[in-house]
Amino acid sequence: xxxxxxxxxxxxxxxxxxxxxxxxxxxxxxxxxxxxxxxxxxxxxxxxxxxxxxxxxxxxxxxxxxxxxxxxxxxxxxxxxxxxxxxxxxxxxxxxxxxxxxxxxxxxxxxxxxxxxxxxxxxxxxxxxxxxxxxxxxxxxxxxxxxxxxxxxxxxxxxxxxxxxxxxxxxxxxxxxxxxxxxxxxxxxxxxxxxxxxxxxxxxxxxxxxxxxxxxxxxxxxxxxxxxxxxxxxxxxxxxxx
Numbered sequence: 001x002x003x004x005x006x007x008x009x010x011x012x013x014x015x016x017x018x019x020x021x022x023x024x025x026x027x028x029x030x031x032x033x034x035x036x037x038x039x040x041x042x043x044x045x046x047x048x049x050x051x052x053x054x055x056x057x058x059x060x061x062x063x064x065x066x067x068x069x070x071x072x073x074x075x076x077x078x079x080x081x082x083x084x085x086x087x088x089x090x091x092x093x094x095x096x097x098x099x100x101x102x103x104x105x106x107x108x109x110x111x112x113x114x115x116x117x118x119x120x121x122x123x124x125x126x127x128x129x130x131x132x133x134x135x136x137x138x139x140x141x142x143x144x145x146x147x148x149x150x151x152x153x154x155x156x157x158x159x160x161x162x163x164x165x166x167x168x169x170x171x172x173x174x175x176x177x178x179x180x181x182x183x184x185x186x187x188x189x190x191x192x193x194x195x196x197x198x199x200x201x202x203x204x205x206x207x208x209x210x211x212x213x214x215x216x217x218x219x220x221x222x223x224x225x226x227x228x229x230x231x232x233x234x235x236x237x238x239x240x241x242x
Contacts, residue, residue: 003052004033004240007044007066007086008059011037013179013205016057019233041065048094055240056086057233060175063126070096080133082126085236097239100130103232105137108200111223112138115196116168120145122186123173124153127202131171140169145188156187164192170215172201177209185210193218204229 006016012035020033036047041062047053058066063082067073070086072095077083083096119135119142121128128144135142144153154163176184193199199215202225212222 002031002054004031004055004057005036005051005053006033006057006059007036007038007047007062009037009039009061011035011059015204015229016059016233019230020237023237038062041069044069048088048092054088055236056088057236058084058086060125060127064129067096070094072096074098076101076133080129082129084126084130084232085239087240097236098130098133099232099235099239100127100228101134101137102235103228103230104131104202105134106231107223107227108134108138111198111200111221112169113196113198116198117141118143118167119169119171120154120159120163120167120188121171121173122188125173128173131173131202143167145186159188161189161192164189164197168196169198169200172199172203172209172211175203177201177206177211178203179205182206183210185214190214190218193220195219195221197221198223201225202228 006014014035017033017035024031063084066083071093074097077096077098080098083098084100085097087095119140121131121142122145124144124146146153149155172186174186176186193215197220199220199222201209201211203209204224204226207224215222
C-alpha cells in the first residue's frame with residue numbers, strides 16, 4: 001500500500017484528500033491519502049521520518065517555504081519559485097514540482113478571447129507565482145495587485161476605470177470569499193467590467209464566489225478553480241508515477 005498526502009495548515013476541507021480517496025476507490029488501488037495539517041513547517045521532518053509516503057501535494061501556506069526542505073527541484077518549479085507536488089524517491093530523496101501552472105493554463109484556454117492582452121493577478125502568494133508563469137507561456141502581460149505593493153505592483157486603490165478597461169482578465173489568487181467567509185471579496189471596481197472580461201477565481205468552495213457573482217452581474221465570463229484543481233491533481237498523479 002502506497003501513502004500519499006497533503007501538506008498545509010488548517011486544511012480540514014481538503015479537495016485533494018477527497019479527490020484522491022475517490023480515485024483510489026474507483027480504480028481499485030490499495031493506496032491511502034491523508035492530510036498533514038501542520039501549524040509549523042518544521043514538523044515536516046518528523047512526518048517523513050515516521051510515514052512511508054510516496055508523494056505529497058502542498059497547499060497554503062507552504063508552497064514557497066517547503067522548497068528549503070527538498071533535495072531537488074524540477075526546472076519549472078525552480079523558475080516559478082513555488083512547489084505544490086513532492087515526489088519521494090525509493091532512497092528517500094524529495095523532489096519538488098509545480099502542477100498548478102499546468103492546471104491553470106489548461107482550464108483558462110477555453111475562456112480566452114481575442115481582446116485579452118493583459119491580466120491582473122490579485123494576490124502575491126505561492127499560487128500567484130504559478131499563475132504568472134502560466135500567463136507568460138500564453139503571452140499575456142500581467143501585473144500583480146497587493147495590499148502592500150512592491151515598486152512594480154499595483155495597490156487595490158490604484159485600480160480605476162482605465163485599468164479595468166485595459167486588463168480584461170482578472171485572477172483572484174487571494175483567499176477572500178472562501179467558505180465560510182463567503183461574503184468577502186477583492187475590493188476592485190466591478191462596475192467597469194463588461195462582456196469581454198474574464199474573472200477567474202482560484203477558490204472552489206463555494207462554487208460561485210461573491211467575486212464571480214459581481215463579475216457576472218456586469219456581463220463578465222467567470223470561472224472558479226475546480227477544473228484547475230482536477231487538472232493539477234491528475235498531473236500530480238502522473239508525476240508520482242513517472
